[in-house]
Amino acid sequence: MTDDTDPTDWTDPETFRAALDRAETREKGNYFEAFAEGDRIEHEPGIRLSRAGNERWMAQTLNHDPAFWRTDAAAERGYDEPPIHPDYLLAATMGPSVEDLSEKGGYFLGRTDVRYRTDAVYPGTELRVDSTVIETKASGSRPEYGIVTWETTGRDAETGDALVSYRRTNMIPRRDPDESVETDGGQTAGEQPDTDADPRLPDELLTPDGECFEDFRTALDDAEGRDAAVAYRHERGRTIDDALLAGLPLATLNTAKQHHDAAAMADSPSGESVVYGDVTRSIALAHARSDERTFRELGYDDERFHDFVTAGDTIYGFTRVLGASETPTIDVPSGVDATDTAGEVRFQHVAFNQNEEPVYSGTRTALIEMRD
Numbered sequence: 001m002t003d004d005t006d007p008t009d010w011t012d013p014e015t016f017r018a019a020l021d022r023a024e025t026r027e028k029g030n031y032f033e034a035f036a037e038g039d040r041i042e043h044e045p046g047i048r049l050s051r052a053g054n055e056r057w058m059a060q061t062l063n064h065d066p067a068f069w070r071t072d073a074a075a076e077r078g079y080d081e082p083p084i085h086p087d088y089l090l091a092a093t094m095g096p097s098v099e100d101l102s103e104k105g106g107y108f109l110g111r112t113d114v115r116y117r118t119d120a121v122y123p124g125t126e127l128r129v130d131s132t133v134i135e136t137k138a139s140g141s142r143p144e145y146g147i148v149t150w151e152t153t154g155r156d157a158e159t160g161d162a163l164v165s166y167r168r169t170n171m172i173p174r175r176d177p178d179e180s181v182e183t184d185g186g187q188t189a190g191e192q193p194d195t196d197a198d199p200r201l202p203d204e205l206l207t208p209d210g211e212c213f214e215d216f217r218t219a220l221d222d223a224e225g226r227d228a229a230v231a232y233r234h235e236r237g238r239t240i241d242d243a244l245l246a247g248l249p250l251a252t253l254n255t256a257k258q259h260h261d262a263a264a265m266a267d268s269p270s271g272e273s274v275v276y277g278d279v280t281r282s283i284a285l286a287h288a289r290s291d292e293r294t295f296r297e298l299g300y301d302d303e304r305f306h307d308f309v310t311a312g313d314t315i316y317g318f319t320r321v322l323g324a325s326e327t328p329t330i331d332v333p334s335g336v337d338a339t340d341t342a343g344e345v346r347f348q349h350v351a352f353n354q355n356e357e358p359v360y361s362g363t364r365t366a367l368i369e370m371r372d
């Protein structure tokens, strides 16, 4: 029956439920079996980096550095105009890749080798995103899932120039899991990882006296030869609300159901939607940046997402200073000249919730301004 003479009332609730039961679902996303090492995927969606999108991301995550908001502050920092924020660029690169890579579900396990390839990206830039499958492997703990690592690059669509690249690892459901094996669906918030085999903290946790490169270096020098670390917490928190939960991932075209399909997530171990990892980390990094004079972001490594973040949780930040060097130890994006202006500082940042549980950790390398 294909025409208007069809006598069936398809919207009658009982009939409709029967139709849903029998109808095939046209699926989105890819299962683990779709990925083979070496495959290159050009992601169909692209995104235009608008000033409005940038400001929305920065405002909601507390990234309030004036250089990204005011032309005079941008000029002082060496920009032509307030540029696209590095966290927004990263999330806007990840977003268009989700449909092909991780929409099927399974959690974002981590990311490393995040590197900015060019100094400034300005509003109006259109992004194209591509990924290469680096590694696929079975999950020993969750046979229903595989673990996939991709290298993803966000490019200027007009020139093809790489703007940012990174390696990310996700758990991806298998199409044909071995049903004899009991699993938790791979969506279980983990026990808190034992991040340090020796739980003993140093006797002293030192805080830098100021926000400049020299303050971080002096604090590290003070810690040298003592049972001390340079480590401190940031005061601000940010409670997860609707603006963050579904609003920001969808604004970057991230179609992962974890963030906007509450009905699907009701059956998962979290029982509800979970926050996009890039939102969680951007909030924690914003807290840290509010206590330093950032000149440029250079890169991030060893990023991990330790536990679910859900609506009503509050994200705080903790920072450990790992090193400071006048000469950068990792590649500085083309166009950046920081000589006598800024030095490199390496941090470990931890995002934690209101119960003081870590939910994200990662290292960050940034250029921090020297004193005038």
Ligand SMILES: CC(C)(COP(=O)(O)OP(=O)(O)OC[C@H]1O[C@@H](n2cnc3c(N)ncnc32)[C@H](O)[C@@H]1OP(=O)(O)O)[C@@H](O)C(=O)NCCC(=O)NCCSC(=O)C[C@](C)(O)C(=O)O
Binding pocket: 098, 102, 103, 106, 107, 108, 109, 110, 111, 138, 139, 140, 141, 142, 147, 169, 170, 186, 187, 188, 189, 190, 191, 254, 256, 258, 274, 275, 276, 277, 278, 303, 304, 305, 306, 307, 308, 309
């Ligand atoms: C992830 C959970 C389930 C692990 O829970 P656990 O602690 O019980 O498990 P584990 O033993 O630490 O790790 C499980 C497996 O993953 C591996 N693994 C672990 N980390 C890595 C890594 N970095 N690189 C490579 N492999 C890794 C690890 O080796 C192990 O392998 P095995 O199964 O063979 O034993 C748990 O910690 C959890 O629930 N965390 C929260 C996850 C989360 O909320 N992520 C952010 C939100 S989801 C998201 O943003 C989505 C996105 C961006 O939109 C989108 O992908 O599309």
